[in-house]
Amino acid sequence: MNTIAVHPTGVIIGLMVVVAITATIYWMLHPPKTRADVEAKQAETVLKKMVGSIIVVYSEDIHSEHMMVLAARLARRGSADLLAVYVIEVPLIFPEGAEMPEEDRAGNDMKATAEVIAQHHDVQLRTEVLHARSVSAGVIDLAKRENANLIVLGSYREGKYTGAPLGRAIEEIATRAKCDVLIGVPGAYGTLLKDAPNGEVDVVSSPTRGSAASVRQSRPGSSTSSRS
DSSP, X not given: OOOOOOOHHHHHHHHHHHHHHHHHHHHHHSOOOOHHHHHXXXXXXXXXXXXXXXXXXXXXXXXXXXXXXXXXXXXHHHTOEEEEEEEEEOOTTXXXXXXXXXXXXXXXXXXXXXXXXXXXXXXXXXXXXXXXSSHHHHHHHHHHHHTOSEEEEOOOBSOSSTTOOBOHHHHHHHHHOSSEEEEEOOTTSSEEEXXXXXXXXXXXXXXXXXXXXXXXXXXXXXXXXXXX
């Protein structure tokens, strides 16, 4: 029987070839990440941290039903804790814990609506009616107490004219909050109007600092969401 002599140098060279081929195949199957891949991954990580605890804010002026739907979707995707709160401003002439039956009824109606939205999206929801001296102060204190990662709220403006500033409570919450704030700015107010080719009115939301959502309308009752 013929024997094959194996030289140590040949073994080393053979191993080097195998390693080189293996490394080449691995590189082909796992190409280096682009800058876009890295930034996208970082954005996903930030979003996971952002939606850990979400508070959706309502008040007499702040109507957040459309934002409640968005918050429910975020909570379901990120398995976040979701709290909907209706803040009642208590005048200085009353104690802060004073009963306000009419406002409390409005808060209870909000709780019922929010619970239905949460059920439709199969997420757990806590609700609360909060009495405070001001909406912004109540929301800020609640966010601290709940260690919130994200405050979600609708908006209102100080006037019905084009370019009217956002409500004072909205600005104060966005300025003082220690967490992220998502503000839904609908296109019904503060918009630029122009005539559409078919004679209908085309309503285009004007850019707003801090805006999380805008609405483009081509006819009454129809709207399509878009990011501003």
